Amino acid sequence: xxxxxxxxxxxxxxxxxxxxxxxxxxxxxxxxxxxxxxxxxxxxxxxxxxxxxxxxxxxxxxxxxxxxxxxxxxxxxxxxxxxxxxxxxxxxxxxxxxxxxxxxxxxxxxxxxxxxxxxxxxxxxxxxxxxxxxxxxxxxxxxxxxxxxxxxxxxxxxxxxxxxxxxxxxxxxxxxxxxxxxxxxxxxxxxxxxxxxxxxxxxxxxxxxxxxxxxxxxxxxxxxxxxxxxxxxxxxxxxxxxxxxxxxxxxxxxxxxxxxxxxxxxxxxxxxxxxxxxxxxxxxxxxxxxxxxxxxxxxxxxxxxxxxxxxxxxxxxxxxxxxxxxxxxxxxxxxxxxx
Amino acid sequence: xxxxxxxxxxxxxxxxxxxxxxxxxxxxxxxxxxxxxxxxxxxxxxxxxxxxxxxxxxxxxxxxxxxxxxxxxxxxxxxxxxxxxxxxxxxxxxxxxxxxxxxxxxxxxxxxxxxxxxxxxxxxxxxxxxxxxxxxxxxxxxxxxxxxxxxxxxxxxxxxxxxxxxxxxxxxxxxxxxxxxxxxxxxxxxxxxxxxxxxxxxxxxxxxxxxxxxxxxxxxxxxxxxxxxxxxxxxxxxxxxxxxxxxxxxxxxxxxxx
Ligand SMILES: Nc1ncnc2c1ncn2[C@@H]1O[C@H](COP(=O)(O)OP(=O)(O)OP(=O)(O)O)[C@@H](O)[C@H]1O
Ligand SMILES: [Mg+2]
Numbered sequence: 353x354x355x356x357x358x359x360x361x362x363x364x365x366x367x368x369x370x371x372x373x374x375x376x377x378x379x380x381x382x383x384x385x386x387x388x389x390x391x392x393x394x395x396x397x398x399x400x401x402x403x404x405x406x407x408x409x410x411x412x413x414x415x416x417x418x419x420x421x422x423x424x425x426x427x428x429x430x431x432x433x434x435x436x437x438x439x440x441x442x443x444x445x446x447x448x449x450x451x452x453x454x455x456x457x458x459x460x461x462x463x464x465x466x467x468x469x470x471x472x473x474x475x476x477x478x479x480x481x482x483x484x485x486x487x488x489x490x491x492x493x494x495x496x497x498x499x500x501x502x503x504x505x506x507x508x509x510x511x512x513x514x515x516x517x518x519x520x521x522x523x524x525x526x527x528x529x530x531x532x533x534x535x536x537x538x539x540x541x542x543x544x545x546x547x548x549x550x551x552x553x554x555x556x557x558x559x560x561x562x563x564x565x566x567x568x569x570x571x572x573x574x575x576x577x578x579x580x581x582x583x584x585x586x587x588x589x590x591x592x593x594x595x596x597x598x599x600x601x602x603x604x605x606x607x608x609x610x611x612x613x614x615x616x617x618x619x620x621x622x623x624x625x626x627x628x629x630x631x632x633x634x635x636x637x638x639x640x641x642x643x644x645x646x647x648x649x650x651x652x653x654x655x656x657x658x659x660x661x662x663x664x665x666x667x668x669x670x671x672x673x674x675x676x677x678x679x680x681x682x683x684x685x686x687x688x689x690x691x
Numbered sequence: 692x693x694x695x696x697x698x699x700x701x702x703x704x705x706x707x708x709x710x711x712x713x714x715x716x717x718x719x720x721x722x723x724x725x726x727x728x729x730x731x732x733x734x735x736x737x738x739x740x741x742x743x744x745x746x747x748x749x750x751x752x753x754x755x756x757x758x759x760x761x762x763x764x765x766x767x768x769x770x771x772x773x774x775x776x777x778x779x780x781x782x783x784x785x786x787x788x789x790x791x792x793x794x795x796x797x798x799x800x801x802x803x804x805x806x807x808x809x810x811x812x813x814x815x816x817x818x819x820x821x822x823x824x825x826x827x828x829x830x831x832x833x834x835x836x837x838x839x840x841x842x843x844x845x846x847x848x849x850x851x852x853x854x855x856x857x858x859x860x861x862x863x864x865x866x867x868x869x870x871x872x873x874x875x876x877x878x879x880x881x882x883x884x885x886x887x888x889x890x891x892x893x894x895x896x897x898x899x900x901x902x903x904x905x906x907x908x909x910x911x912x913x914x915x916x917x918x919x920x921x922x923x924x925x926x927x928x929x930x931x932x933x934x935x936x937x938x939x940x941x942x943x944x945x946x947x948x949x
Contacts, residue, residue: 541782
């Protein structure tokens with residue numbers, strides 16, 4: 353009974369936030385903030401996908417940007433080649449997802465049997481390779497310069513796009529939540545906690561790691577598609593290490609192993625980036641905001657290993673058990689007094 | 692009758708050290724055999740070779756007549772060789788119930804289900820609770836595994852093996868480091884399983900009274916070699932065993948060093 357109580361509390365919070373986000377673009381009437389929020393949603397999707405790897409399955413990948421990039425390029429190239437209609441947009445998302453799914457499956461199958469640090473290095477190498485391909489394949493990607501393209505007309509209205517991305521975020525969140533709470537999701541956590549024991553229980557852990565890698569790749573690709581449309585421009589930076597680092601940072605600061613964590617993380621990082629780059633106009637040192645993130649990152653790992661959400665949850669559960677102790681204590685006191 | 696499990700010249704070498712040295716052993720189905728031997732004799736290593744955690748440098752393990760050489764620990768568990776670990780080996784940040792539920796999930800072959808919430812698999816939870824009850828951990832179901840006392844962790848370790856419900860149970864010092872009051876719980880659990888009579892059990896232990904109480908046969912490992920294998924009376928009266936091992940040590944109970 354207590355848990356159902358707790359769950360419904362979270363549901364209410366979820367609904368309040370959702371209502372706020374739905375009302376926001378009408379109430380706030382700030383183009384900058386609408387765009388910033390859209391960006392936050394996109395990176396929330398990316399960070400959640402990264403957390404499936406890092407937080408749930410315990411896989412460190414330095415190549416996650418490649419799937420983001422595949423999605424971004426698939427959408428940019430297809431919208432540029434064909435008429436920029438909603439149909440082509442959706443089709444391009446599908447193409448990106450299929451490609452990313454295929455690549456992540458292959459990469460996962462080939463590399464996930466390796467020790468984790470080798471895997472991390474290999475993902476770095478493979479995504480580096482893809483980055484080079486994107487740079488050299490100029491006929492299609494226009495290399496480093498990139499290219500602009502037309503998005504579907506309906507997205508000319510920033511608010512429409514805002515809602516489209518918000519819908520994606522909510523759907524991805526709900527799907528992933530179901531996924532991590534399924535028996536399969538529990539096995540991802542088991543792999544993270546103790547892979548050898550998971551095997552000893554009779555589970556082929558490679559399968560679960562590959563599944564996590566495919567799910568993460570596919571979702572990252574969706575984020576990439578949305579990102580490309582939000583900029584109406586794409587260049588090789590969508591595949592760059594920065595994207596992976598952003599996802600890593602958001603996940604760690606927000607809290608690994610929860611889905612809300614990466615969302616909170618991307619809110620924090622995106623807002624910080626936004627205001628710090630604003631400050632940079634007056635204080636050039638803030639142009640190097642990445643240095644600040646380096647510092648935040650180190651501090652977070654030292655003082656906040658569970659991230660914002662993890663720390664809050666921990667505090668809550670501590671508070672709750674204290675509270676209950678007190679209740680029991682009070683009860684016992686009552687008993688003492690009653691006779 | 693075909694032995695359910697058999698080894699042929701099973702050996703493993705770590706550098707120059709032969710931890711298990713050409714061990715030939717077999718045991719029939721539904722048999723209860725204990726393995727004794729001093730610290731470092733190679734008992735755990737022998738288990739690791741049976742369960743596939745380690746690969747032999749020589750020799751082979753046969754399960755129901757089939758060579759296990761090509762099977763990993765995953766497949767061996769699925770075939771029916773389950774084990775518990777001497778050094779507690781659980782999922783530290785999950786609750787006790789979740790630890791056991793993962794084992795039940797394996798038994799029920801719920802491996803790739805991703806549509807429904809794990810909470811809706813009521814049968815799995817119920818089975819896990821039954822097992823927890825057996826090892827007297829029912830009231831600890833919601834505790835985080837890493838926060839259990841040592842004895843409770845040992846119980847959880849065994850609960851996970853029981854939940855797997857494999858045909859063969861390999862128990863590696865289930866009472867290692869347990870306080871004296873906690874040992875009877877585990878002893879009772881093992882005895883109950885034995886009395887049900889549908890499991891083949893291989894037990895590594897140092898507690899002689901427990902071994903004599905439970906075993907149909909005992910094998911002795913010494914420096915990686917199989918020193919003797921026979922009924923409890925045979926082993927207790929075996930001169931080599933006496934000299935090599937039981938000699939100075941046995942006085943009602945072997946010296947506890949784990
Ligand atoms: N992975 C390994 N690498 C190197 N040496 C090992 C390894 N595993 C075990 N050994 C060595 O093999 C020998 C046998 O160890 P094992 O753990 O099997 O002994 P044991 O009979 O289980 O002892 P105990 O009663 O203390 O549990 C020891 O000398 C140990 O140091
Ligand atoms: Mg041992």
